Amino acid sequence: MSGRSLRIYAFVYLVFLYAPIALLPIFAFNDGTIIAFPLQGGTTRWFTELFAARSTALHESVINSLIVASITAVFSTLLGICAARAATRYRFPAQRGIMGLIMLPLVLPEIIVAVSLLIVFMNVGLGISLWTVIMGHVLICTPFCIAILNSSFQNLDPAIEEAAHDLGETQWNTFRLITLPLVMPGIISSLLISFTISLDEFIIAFFLSGTDPTLPVYLWSQLRFPQRLPVVMALGTILVVLSILILILAETMRRYGLRRAGLKDKGGFL
Amino acid sequence: MPSDTHTIKGLKLVSPPLLYAVLLLAGPLGMILLFSFLPQPDNPTEATFTLSNYAEAFNDPIYPELLRRSLLISGAVTVVTVLLAFPIAYFISFHVSPRHKSLWLFLITIPFWTSYLIRVFLWKVILGFNGVVNSSLMGLGLIETPLQFILYNPTAVVITLAHAFAPFAILPIFVALEKIDRSLLEASRDLGENRLTTFIRVTLPLAMPGVLASILIVFIPTVGDYVTPEQVGGPGGTMIANMIQLQFMRLDNQPMGATLSVLTMASVTVIALILLVLNRPFLRTQR
Amino acid sequence: MTMITLQGVEKHYGDYHALRGINLDIQAGEFFSLLGPSGCGKTTLLRTIAGFEDVTDGTVTIDGQPMANVPANRRPTNMVFQSYAIFPHLNVAQNVAFGLRRRKDLNAAARNTLVEDALDMVGLDGYGKRAAHALSGGQRQRVALARALILKPKVLLLDEPLSALDKKLREQMQSELRRLQRQVGITFILVTHDQEEALIMSDRIAVMFEGQIAQLADPQTLYRRPISRQVGEFIGVMNILPAEVKIAVGARIAVDVAGLGPVMLTPDQCPAGAKTGQTHVGIRPETMAIAFENDTDTGNLIDGQVEEVAYYGDMTYYDVRLQNIERPVTISMKNLVGRHVLQRGEKTKVRWDERSLVLFKQ
Numbered sequence: 001m002s003g004r005s006l007r008i009y010a011f012v013y014l015v016f017l018y019a020p021i022a023l024l025p026i027f028a029f030n031d032g033t034i035i036a037f038p039l040q041g042g043t044t045r046w047f048t049e050l051f052a053a054r055s056t057a058l059h060e061s062v063i064n065s066l067i068v069a070s071i072t073a074v075f076s077t078l079l080g081i082c083a084a085r086a087a088t089r090y091r092f093p094a095q096r097g098i099m100g101l102i103m104l105p106l107v108l109p110e111i112i113v114a115v116s117l118l119i120v121f122m123n124v125g126l127g128i129s130l131w132t133v134i135m136g137h138v139l140i141c142t143p144f145c146i147a148i149l150n151s152s153f154q155n156l157d158p159a160i161e162e163a164a165h166d167l168g169e170t171q172w173n174t175f176r177l178i179t180l181p182l183v184m185p186g187i188i189s190s191l192l193i194s195f196t197i198s199l200d201e202f203i204i205a206f207f208l209s210g211t212d213p214t215l216p217v218y219l220w221s222q223l224r225f226p227q228r229l230p231v232v233m234a235l236g237t238i239l240v241v242l243s244i245l246i247l248i249l250a251e252t253m254r255r256y257g258l259r260r261a262g263l264k265d266k267g268g269f270l
Numbered sequence: 271m272p273s274d275t276h277t278i279k280g281l282k283l284v285s286p287p288l289l290y291a292v293l294l295l296a297g298p299l300g301m302i303l304l305f306s307f308l309p310q311p312d313n314p315t316e317a318t319f320t321l322s323n324y325a326e327a328f329n330d331p332i333y334p335e336l337l338r339r340s341l342l343i344s345g346a347v348t349v350v351t352v353l354l355a356f357p358i359a360y361f362i363s364f365h366v367s368p369r370h371k372s373l374w375l376f377l378i379t380i381p382f383w384t385s386y387l388i389r390v391f392l393w394k395v396i397l398g399f400n401g402v403v404n405s406s407l408m409g410l411g412l413i414e415t416p417l418q419f420i421l422y423n424p425t426a427v428v429i430t431l432a433h434a435f436a437p438f439a440i441l442p443i444f445v446a447l448e449k450i451d452r453s454l455l456e457a458s459r460d461l462g463e464n465r466l467t468t469f470i471r472v473t474l475p476l477a478m479p480g481v482l483a484s485i486l487i488v489f490i491p492t493v494g495d496y497v498t499p500e501q502v503g504g505p506g507g508t509m510i511a512n513m514i515q516l517q518f519m520r521l522d523n524q525p526m527g528a529t530l531s532v533l534t535m536a537s538v539t540v541i542a543l544i545l546l547v548l549n550r551p552f553l554r555t556q557r
Numbered sequence: 558m559t560m561i562t563l564q565g566v567e568k569h570y571g572d573y574h575a576l577r578g579i580n581l582d583i584q585a586g587e588f589f590s591l592l593g594p595s596g597c598g599k600t601t602l603l604r605t606i607a608g609f610e611d612v613t614d615g616t617v618t619i620d621g622q623p624m625a626n627v628p629a630n631r632r633p634t635n636m637v638f639q640s641y642a643i644f645p646h647l648n649v650a651q652n653v654a655f656g657l658r659r660r661k662d663l664n665a666a667a668r669n670t671l672v673e674d675a676l677d678m679v680g681l682d683g684y685g686k687r688a689a690h691a692l693s694g695g696q697r698q699r700v701a702l703a704r705a706l707i708l709k710p711k712v713l714l715l716d717e718p719l720s721a722l723d724k725k726l727r728e729q730m731q732s733e734l735r736r737l738q739r740q741v742g743i744t745f746i747l748v749t750h751d752q753e754e755a756l757i758m759s760d761r762i763a764v765m766f767e768g769q770i771a772q773l774a775d776p777q778t779l780y781r782r783p784i785s786r787q788v789g790e791f792i793g794v795m796n797i798l799p800a801e802v803k804i805a806v807g808a809r810i811a812v813d814v815a816g817l818g819p820v821m822l823t824p825d826q827c828p829a830g831a832k833t834g835q836t837h838v839g840i841r842p843e844t845m846a847i848a849f850e851n852d853t854d855t856g857n858l859i860d861g862q863v864e865e866v867a868y869y870g871d872m873t874y875y876d877v878r879l880q881n882i883e884r885p886v887t888i889s890m891k892n893l894v895g896r897h898v899l900q901r902g903e904k905t906k907v908r909w910d911e912r913s914l915v916l917f918k919q
Contacts, residue, residue: 003365006357006360006361006365007361007365009357009358009361010357010358010361010362010374013354013357013358013436014377014378016433017378017381017433017436018381019396019402020381020388020389020392020393020395020396020433021381021384021389021392023392023395023396023402024388024392027395034400035395036395036398036399036400036401036405078286079286079287079290080287082283082284082285082286082287083283083284083287083288085283086280086281086283086284087284089280090276090277090279090280090281090283090284091276091277091280092277092280092281092284093277093281095280098284098288099284101288101291101292101295101296102284102287102288102291104291104295105295106487107486107487107490107491108490108491108535109490109491109492109493109494109495109511109534109535109538110491110494110496111494111495111496111511111514111515111531112299112302112494112531112534112535113295113298115302115514115518115527115528115531116295116298116299116301116302116531117294117298118518119298119301119302119305119524119528120294120297120298120301122524123301135294136294138290138294139290139291139294139295142287142290142291146287157640157642159638159639159640159641159642160642160643160644160645162609162629162636162638162642163636163638163642163644163701163704164644164655165609165628165629165630166607166608166609166629166630166634166635166636166705167630167635167655167656167704167705167708168630168631168656168658168659168708169630169658169659170628170630178644181646182645182646196383200383200384200385200386202386202387202497203496203497206496207515207518207519216385216386216387219385219387219388220387223387223391223501232388232391236384236385236388239384239385239388240384240385240388243380243383243384243385244380244383244384246383247376247379247380247383251372251376255372275611
């Protein structure tokens, strides 16, 4: 295929990718209770409804999701740092097997992760709560964190750490003064990405959240009530805008990190 | 180069994530396997372990049918997604200037990070009775009455999943294409191949590991997808995950749910292994 | 005075035996080189001195202090890394000042003076505010040097520091490093695979093969009297000729060299305890000559035929076939005024001198 026909194809493909998201704001500002064409004229009442006092269930689910996503981001990034550092810097027995197990959730159907955790939590008497959701989310976010952090740690010339050690710094100070600042952009994008994944995750939260729903679980319950759908559209619009902002921040951090390490940009974060 | 202290440091460092994966992944997966051999709650028998769940899963026509349909739908999703994704990955790798590559990748990943539930729901809006497709076609005068065959069936599931997993398919192929030394393509042209034959004889074989990664990374998770069939699948588009959910959350039948989970994992694993074996010649060319 | 002593140093990586019984004394103020092909253990040896590798067996002593259990950050050595390892997030001055952080006795002004002096010493005055990644290869090398030397180490370790530079810059840095070493008077240990670089720069050179020191000598001895065929062929070009040791006559040894005939060698041309029997001798290309009609030198002449001619501009290298030997010998000639270059196939006479022969062990 020639460059031009490929370019046309690429733009059509982008339209396909963005079509659903482009519809969100259209219906969020549409003054009609049915999510269908033709449009009924503009309104902002679905957004006011979102913030109305009677939407307490929604507000609680947002708070639940923020708590879950924040804690998940911190723990999965910490685990990711350990694994990525170990995998890029050291050689140890059964390395491929160990890393394979840790990365497995990346390719496992989420429902399998969800039901296997459900069985365990129900049968060891732990019950289910937001904490069990967090445990599940840390499991599926860690592989993404490792993928991001791996490239940060790989870009780090081992001689740089040796140089700091050679110039008189202890192992810990070398980590603090050299390693950490250089991988910091990777750590921040890892935090942001795992936060976003956790915020959006439905299946595991659906199985493991118990009486406190996260935002996606709450959304799922609302999709059954047609009169609630315009509000869901408004909420979706806000979420999309927020996600895009977080992603731009993550991408900026990643590029900043590459520039600081004096490296050429080689692609996106996955 | 490894020495003993080096190895120990590495093991120490990897132990927290490893311990976590053992406790919350390997352990629970083992539990599922164990539960699939337990008697069902409404059918108490004397035996502690039983194969009756597996017998039921194979004899009751609904389970094999659902599993077969899940694999077929996932297969279709995979083929569609990877075929649509390859030209995009090729375009970004070979026709986009290096400065703009990461912008394109960024544009492609953005939709993936927006709420999955809402994206799936919006496909319902697009494909629905009064949806975007129907109202546009009617507005253009191409059809008189709304098309009804595009929602609540396996086709809708395939379209929706192909959309959801697009970036997953593009990125591995892109990475494989980026790794190809451009002088190999020049060498092929120099040795008398034209652009098409160069693509077939050099580019495609070297991109195969990436294509295979895309296939697996799309196929495996989609087999167990729950949201899309539930939203846009209708009765004919129900998949195995919906049945697993039903067993666990509605029927409270953990042993049967576990059995179906084990069977799903087993069939996915078998298919993945077959794909890997078939592609061995391509994988061996890469160190 | 001895600065570094290595005694029976052994290093194993699993099954791989990287260093085999290294014994070595390096003097204070010496420019010492570890020379060898890649994988010979020279970098591993340097890293055991720096403290990045533990020895499996044996001892490392620096300035009289045993170094067992002394980590790299507490050793009186500093290293210039092959990749230079310039901290990418710090500017030039911050890089150079990195090791001064723990010097609590220095105030900011004193520290700045030290940094400026160090940059001045390596010819980078005024570069302090530059970002690290905006530097050229040669400049990075200088920053790495300044960063290590500012700490006034007892020993400076250099791991292939010039291998990433192009030829011109490399030659310039070679003489600059030599000047710097004389100026600061610190012991320098250089790891290199480039025999020319080692010869130019070093006071003494240790040639390493397969984890062992094959020969330890000053550059001239190493070049003129390599201890083995392996060393002789690694350093420069050496013609290897089959030879037979006939008999020792007093202190001298009678040898029959293929293509050249019988010669008498002095003890310094022979390995200790040479026995009668088949062996090899080596002879350097520049110690042989094409005998042109107009030269009046005397000496041994033998007939030969030119097989190959390589014209280098200042020099011409000839491969000349001699009678009774399998491989042609290489002879280098300066292209002096009025001296013509022979053609392939021309018959010629070759002049050689038995004082330039080295006898190798059987």
